[in-house]
Amino acid sequence: MPAIPYTTANREQRERRAKRDTRHDRWFRITLLTAALLVLSVMLGAAISTLWGGRLAFSTFGWSFLTSSEWDVVNGRFGALVPIYGTLVTSLIALILAVPVSFGIALFLSEIAPPWLRTPVASAVELLAGIPSIIYGMWGLFIFGPFMAEYLAPWINDYLGAIPVIGGLFQGPALGIGMLSAGIILAIMILPFITSVMYEVFRTVPQQLKESAYALGSTTWEVCWDIVLPYTRSAVVGGIFLGLGRALGETMAVTFVLGNSHQLSMSLMMPSSSIASVIANEFNEAYTDLHRSSLIALGFLLFVVTFIVLMLARLMLARMSRRAGN
């Protein structure tokens, strides 16, 4: 469109264009706002629809839905205790294993590795994050499970199982599938997420801080433990929570190796089930309304728990970036 020369004669024409532009801008803003509100509605929709879909289970069982370990499809009695327990235990195992290793890798990348090694290792970790979770699941079922049953499980039984008090956790048949296997697979899966958050925030630590500590004679480890970690604490915790959120809601990696058992068991070597794995395994075979509703109710619980965990994660990460901004 050619520009309109600024003369008194075409004043009307100019005003018309200004008005049209204003109108277009208003519609543009409304369109964009609608899209942004859709983001919000996905979140609300997921919460409300799972609550609505699970209403039959919630109204039938009430609070006992949370405390009962019974999962009887034939007689229509459903309790979420075993899947909740399985979800928490596998995620906890994953965190216990993944956090130190992630910290090690982030430390290696930010302080130890020579510059030429940094980029390839960091990209490899990111590639690990991109592998679809179903690949982890298959690998767990076909490769890691048998490996676990043959080599790891007997060793764990003999040595960890002999420890007083916590030994009971590690005693059980060498099935290869179970809560410990699922936890290990989950740990491998969340490792890259936690690592990349840690590596990223470790790099935001001001160089002067680190160099001052080195100048005072600190070792690399002391700089990491006493300078870098305290400076980045909230973001590191945020990254860990991000990993936890992933682990809680992960479906495919866990479904393959958990064994889908509804028996409550103390031993980590025994099969169990997690919220996500129960839904994935049973939803398409659920023929009664109550069974289906119970599964959707489980989905609602999962959503609420992961929402809270991820919210805490984001709040802690935001705190860190606010400080970095100041």
Next chain:
Amino acid sequence: MSMNEGLYRTRKIKNAIAMALSSAAAVIGLGWLVWILATTLIKGGSALSLTLFTEMTPPPGAEGGLANALYGSVLISLLALAIGAPIGILAGLWLAEFARSSKLGTVIRFVNDILLSAPSIVIGLFVYTAVVIPMNHYTNGSISFSGFAGGLALAMLVIPVVTRTTDEMLQLQPASLREAALALGIPQWKVTLQILLRAAKAGVVTGVLLSMARITGETAPLLFTAFGNQFWNSNLLKPMASVPVTIFQFAMSPFETWQALAWAGALLLTIFVLALSILSRFVFSRKKGAQ
């Protein structure tokens, strides 16, 4: 003096141990990657053949391919991108251009970040209760599980990724660009779409590629939306096969031919996802180099 030396030595030893452990962690982390990729490559490679692309998924125990699942995956993913990418870009534009520090903007940005890692199986349940059941109800059972529902579920995973990257990329554009354009009297919608969005194109494309990588391997949201189908199907209102769901079904089965097909599918998925993430990095770094 000797006490000082002792202290010095313990600190040195402690440091050496920590450094060794940390290097070991890196080796372990990369070791898993190599192990998983090698397995996928070997197991999938031996099952790879041209019939994968020409034959349908077989009945239990028989030979066959993944043609219908690949086709279904492509259709569902394209649908998801067609729905999710525009919404994500528009939402990202709003966040970056109109809501940088407003209260609603902060809330939406926060919710979007949570959606980024929300459990995808819940999204599947959401679409099941909000789309599959009502459609089934209003069409008297002639439509239930559908490729459309699957695409919708995946679109909800595309939206947060694209929104986030678009928001970030737009915020990186210099204020002078914006001000210069507005000073010329160009309406804001034109400034946003034709100047800012164009300047941030590489970043936005990267976001779309990343979201594609994200949905390629997603299984959980498709289980009870697109369901699965043994046959070639182009009708988006019918159940549709997809590679991840087929892998899930076949890998859990006791049949060797099915398991081989599952590995072949896993290899295809992995190659595609890795290629996408390398491509997205390439798009992004080329843009950075040009600036």
